[in-house]
Amino acid sequence: MWVKEKLAGYAAMAADYLRDRFGRRLREAGTPDSLTAPMEYSLLAGGKRLRPALCLAFAEMHGTSPKTVLPFAAAFELIHTYSLIHDDLPAMDDDDLRRGRPSCHKAYGEAQAILAGDALLTEAFGVMAETAPAVPEKAVLAALAEAAFAAGSAGMVGGQMLDMDYTGRDGVTLAQVAAMQAKKTGALIRAACVCGAVLAQAAPEDVDRAARYGAALGAAFQIADDILDVTGDEKTLGKPVGSDQAMGKNTFPSLAGLDKSREMALAEAEAAVAAVSGHDGEAARFLRELARYVVTRAA
């Protein structure tokens, strides 16, 4: 399947960067081994590298080689990985498993996991800054501000806080869950798309299209994920089916039912496709097929 191969190609670029250049960066800087170990344990545990792939594809679609924006794209994986480590902590979702193996705090201890997450988040911004001067400083700084906003208190962290506020609570509406997910998962996915376009110095209307694509893809992705938590198999999920329900989480299927959730996921995927319909080339084709592929997993 072409889209899976293309995704794997982008993912391999990001994974190479994280393993080789980022690994060397940590060692040359003088990071204690006791910190490098839990950072790399979680960072190199696999995963689809979706966020870097989106950043690379948007840059490529707007005429900038993926190689040029690679540090910035990989930084999204650093942020994503830190968020998984902290979300798994006993005080948060208390997950013992992540991607089919012990979560970071289970493997290394809680203090180590907190610090590994803190370090990954901090390094993300240092890595972003490395994209200059290959990309002009002004564009790098604009993209960095976008990423910080998406990852921060009104984005991903704020979404995680709302998720905890809503868990186990009655009367939470579908609109509230959608808004929470748009922050918790959607904001960083959207920012990966926007930053790819910003780093490629795309026209403002193309940056807007990247934002629309990212927001729709993020929603499609999250709804599909919620559906898979109900219908999926444990091998794909890397954790027991029904974990969200067991925790009393309010999700799309729990509030709207499976059929309605599938409809919503498809509609979001088509909105994403429409946002990049005016572009030619492999990267644009990848982005369109990716949006549809994301929801077929849960169809």
Place this chain on the structure above:
Amino acid sequence: MWVKEKLAGYAAMAADYLRDRFGRRLREAGTPDSLTAPMEYSLLAGGKRLRPALCLAFAEMHGTSPKTVLPFAAAFELIHTYSLIHDDLPAMDDDDLRRGRPSCHKAYGEAQAILAGDALLTEAFGVMAETAPAVPEKAVLAALAEAAFAAGSAGMVGGQMLDMDYTGRDGVTLAQVAAMQAKKTGALIRAACVCGAVLAQAAPEDVDRAARYGAALGAAFQIADDILDVTGDEKTLGKPVGSDQAMGKNTFPSLAGLDKSREMALAEAEAAVAAVSGHDGEAARFLRELARYVVTRAA
């Protein structure tokens, strides 16, 4: 005392920024109230605002108005505050008190404290980016990379990890403790000085001097702090005297004795003074007097 008044002046600028502009920024962005509350609880709990003051003073000494670099200077307080919140967590130093009142997780819960810390760290980089275009993008990005390095895996977070590795362990040397403290406390203090100079587009040799000043001041400050943990009063410390010893921490006094520690603190303070001895004006005078003031607390 002139130096205390001058420090209070810089601190008030930073505090105003954090309370007013940063507070408005959070609210306008759509940060959930349940996240804003623990963030502001810790951020507005007082403190000397030493790191912002250093950044402001170095910018001023090199001809850039403190106002111009204020967001960046305040960002150091966001980073410092996040580090205190995470250090106090049960899995880390397990401190119930901070600045004489309940620590963040005691007041709001552990998940909220983890997320408040994560959000403060993330917002710090967004706030730094706001310093452009009043400061040219290239200088902002260089300063941001410096701050990320200092706060990251080879700096503050790495130092905290080493501190935990060393706690309760026999055979830790004074050199190891000095190197650990240079990361844990020193790196961010040093970066605040360096970034002030970088944002003011100071000459490379002046940036080097800022680095030497910051490294020496950071060491003086930390040794004085270790001494105060042994000899201070609880009102000043905001926590019980002897906390470090009770936790089995290896400190300067525990390894070198009080007299030798005092000597070392004074020598570091004089090294800091020497690093900025070639400069005239109020900001330079402030930096020299500050270095001596920091150690008189523990004399």
